[in-house]
Amino acid sequence: LADATLKGLKALVTSGPTFEPIDPVRYIANRSSGKQGHAIAAALARMGAETTLVSGPTRLPDPPGVTTRHIETAAEMLAACEAALPVDVGVFAAAVADWKVARPANQKIKKDDSGRTPALELAANPDILQSMSHAGARRPKLVIGFAAETENLIAFAKAKLEKKGCDWILANDVSPDRGTFGGDRNTIHLVTQANSEDWPDLSKLEVADRLGRRIAAHFGRVHA
Numbered sequence: 001l002a003d004a005t006l007k008g009l010k011a012l013v014t015s016g017p018t019f020e021p022i023d024p025v026r027y028i029a030n031r032s033s034g035k036q037g038h039a040i041a042a043a044l045a046r047m048g049a050e051t052t053l054v055s056g057p058t059r060l061p062d063p064p065g066v067t068t069r070h071i072e073t074a075a076e077m078l079a080a081c082e083a084a085l086p087v088d089v090g091v092f093a094a095a096v097a098d099w100k101v102a103r104p105a106n107q108k109i110k111k112d113d114s115g116r117t118p119a120l121e122l123a124a125n126p127d128i129l130q131s132m133s134h135a136g137a138r139r140p141k142l143v144i145g146f147a148a149e150t151e152n153l154i155a156f157a158k159a160k161l162e163k164k165g166c167d168w169i170l171a172n173d174v175s176p177d178r179g180t181f182g183g184d185r186n187t188i189h190l191v192t193q194a195n196s197e198d199w200p201d202l203s204k205l206e207v208a209d210r211l212g213r214r215i216a217a218h219f220g221r222v223h224a
């Protein structure tokens with residue numbers, strides 16, 4: 001499928017975790033490595049798409065040929081995504097923190113000798129996938145999200161598709177025994193409004209290539 005091309009298309013990809021500050025030195029984060037999102041951004045760029053990657057903090061180098069925007073919080077990720085619109089395709093692979101700290105402290109929170117512990121009040125973060133799916137005239141023509149589940153993959157992915165308003169969901173099994181988080185492999189089920197496809201166990205790089213080819217096919221860019 002060397003003839004699958006994304007030339008002339010614009011792509012937006014999110015990747016990695018978000019960091020939500022507690023105070024100037026502490027934050028809430030998660031175990032996302034960014035490997036899958038970065039691989040997707042690299043694959044789309046290699047296939048010719050003008051690609052923007054909005055990435056939370058990861059240990060990965062910026063993918064070649066990609067415009068990478070580094071952010072920390074979900075609010076910053078949303079703003080960077082909005083600034084990247086309009087695009088033809090959006091792939092939202094980031095593990096966005098569901099909650100932020102409602103009122104992060106301006107100074108480092110001190111231990112006190114009484115043994116009292118601070119209580120963190122949380123507030124909901126914006127849902128970037130859902131917000132991009134409802135961006136009206138600026139909505140990416142094809143909106144793709146991920147669903148990390150430990151059971152009932154397809155049913156939960158279908159429900160997520162409806163709830164978020166996106167076009168495709170890549171559902172993956174993140175049961176601890178699969179080692180998906182931080183690992184190099186992924187077993188994907190591509191769920192669309194119409195049907196679902198089971199992909200074989202693939203490396204995250206292969207998943208990225210396969211997704212790139214599916215996107216090319218969607219836009220009629222595959223010449224067999």
Ligand code: C5P
Binds near residue numbers: 014094127128129147
């Ligand atoms: O709701 P849940 O976190 O399971 O949804 C996962 C999908 O939604 C992923 O594509 C993720 O990138 C996206 N998401 C997002 N913003 C959030 C939460 C999830 O873009 N605040």
